[in-house]
Structures are given as C-alpha cells and as structure tokens.
Amino acid sequence: EAQVTQNPRYLITVTGKKLTVTCSQNMNHEYMSWYRQDPGLGLRQIYYSMNVEVTDKGDVPEGYKVSRKEKRNFPLILESPSPNQTSLYFCASSLSDSSSYEQYFGPGTRLTVT
Amino acid sequence: GQNIDQPTEMTATEGAIVQINCTYQTSGFNGLFWYQQHAGEAPTFLSYNVLDGLEEKGRFSSFLSRSKGYSYLLLKELQMKDSASYLCAVRDGTSYDKVIFGPGTSLSVIP
Numbered sequence: 001e002a003q004v005t006q007n008p009r010y011l012i013t014v015t016g017k018k019l020t021v022t023c024s025q026n027m028n029h030e031y032m033s034w035y036r037q038d039p040g041l042g043l044r045q046i047y048y049s050m051n052v053e054v055t056d057k058g059d060v061p062e063g064y065k066v067s068r069k070e071k072r073n074f075p076l077i078l079e080s081p082s083p084n085q086t087s088l089y090f091c092a093s094s095l096s097d098s099s100s101y102e103q104y105f106g107p108g109t110r111l112t113v114t
Numbered sequence: 115g116q117n118i119d120q121p122t123e124m125t126a127t128e129g130a131i132v133q134i135n136c137t138y139q140t141s142g143f144n145g146l147f148w149y150q151q152h153a154g155e156a157p158t159f160l161s162y163n164v165l166d167g168l169e170e171k172g173r174f175s176s177f178l179s180r181s182k183g184y185s186y187l188l189l190k191e192l193q194m195k196d197s198a199s200y201l202c203a204v205r206d207g208t209s210y211d212k213v214i215f216g217p218g219t220s221l222s223v224i225p
Contacts, residue, residue: 031211033213035215040217041217042201042216042217042218043201043203043215044215045212045213048211048212050211056212058212058213059212059214090156090157101145101162101205101211102147102159102162103157103213104159105156105157105158106156108155108156
C-alpha cells in the first residue's frame with residue numbers, strides 16, 4: 001500500500017531533550033516536506049527536500065533540522081525542543097515532475113513540549 | 115509579502131452547492147492546490163490548478179485566475195461527509211518548491 005508513515009504518532013517531552021520524528025514513504029517520491037499545524041495558523045512549511053541531499057527552508061525553519069540521506073526517509077530533528085514547538089506535525093511527499101504535484105500526507109505526530 | 119486568504123467558516127445545506135474562495139499574494143506562482151482535511155486527520159488532495167480556468171472532478175470543481183490571484187473550490191450536491199476544512203495552498207516557485215498554505219475554511223454541512 002502506498003503510504004507515508006510517521007513515528008511516533010504522539011510524543012510528550014520536556015524542554016531541551018533532543019528528539020527525532022521519522023518520516024518514510026514507499027512511493028519513490030523525490031519531494032518530501034515537513035509542516036506544522038497550529039490552530040488559527042493553518043499548515044506552515046518547516047523544511048522541504050527536492051531529492052537526496054537537497055533540502056531548503058520553508059517558512060518556519062527555526063529550531064528544526066532535517067536530513068535527506070535516502071530517498072525514502074526525511075527525519076525531522078528538534079535539537080533542543082521548546083514549548084512553542086508544541087504542535088501537530090505532518091510529513092508529506094510527492095513526485096517532482098509537472099504531471100503530478102499531489103502531496104501525500106502522513107498521519108501526523110502530535111508533539112507536546114513541557 | 116506572502117498572503118493567502120480564505121473565509122474562516124462556512125455553513126451550507128445538504129444537497130446544495132457551496133463555493134469556497136481563496137485569494138493569494140505570493141512572490142512567485144507555480145500552481146494552486148486544494149486539500150480537504152477532516153478533523154483529526156491528515157489533509158487529502160482534491161485538485162491542482164496551474165492554468166487559468168475551471169477543472170472539474172466529479173462533485174468538486176476548482177477555478178483559477180492567475181491575473182486576479184484568485185481561486186475557488188466548488189462543491190456540488192453536498193453530503194454530510196463533506197463537513198471538513200478546505201485548505202488552499204500555493205506553490206511559490208521562487209525558492210525551489212516552497213508550498214504556502216492558507217488558514218483553511220471550516221465547512222459545516224447541515225441537514
């Protein structure tokens with residue numbers, strides 16, 4: 001089944017404790033992206049990647065890191081989480097050619113930083 | 115600056131037609147998406163417009179006017195399951211493929 005998976009789905013952590021949220025897709029998509037979703041603010045792009053070893057900042061990259069060492073995986077790293085990073089996080093992937101830019105979203109990771 | 119506007123909430127009656135508008139001002143433009151998101155779930159793709167005009171897909175249609183920075187999503191024969199948030203998003207195009215989402219429109223379908 002074609003899908004985007006994220007782990008963990010729920011996480012409660014404390015300020016300053018490094019964490020990684022994994023994202024994996026099995027559709028051989030070139031493009032992958034991370035978003036956070038907050039009430040009243042909608043989805044905001046954190047980082048995106050056009051292909052292996054190619055990443056760029058979205059609108060809200062501060063406090064986050066990403067890497068794209070393999071095509072299927074795009075982990076999101078919070079080196080020192082803070083309470084303002086409490087949010088619902090979505091990973092998404094899509095093809096890069098002009099015939100289809102439809103993004104497939106993972107199920108979401110609800111992160112709480114205390 | 116970059117700005118995408120949508121109405122916050124809309125209510126419509128089962129069986130009716132509803133139009134959800136989206137206006138945008140972005141640095142670049144490489145296409146506009148509409149996504150549907152049910153409460154507690156991930157967004158799912160509805161449509162992608164890159165050229166002006168109307169694209170129809172079953173009960174859903176999406177329109178784009180690039181010169182006006184305007185799009186709408188038209189939902190016909192509304193069903194209760196159409197109650198969801200509808201997200202408008204623009205591919206910026208000036209920085210590889212940055213995608214900017216609007217705040218979303220929460221649609222409630224009532225009997």
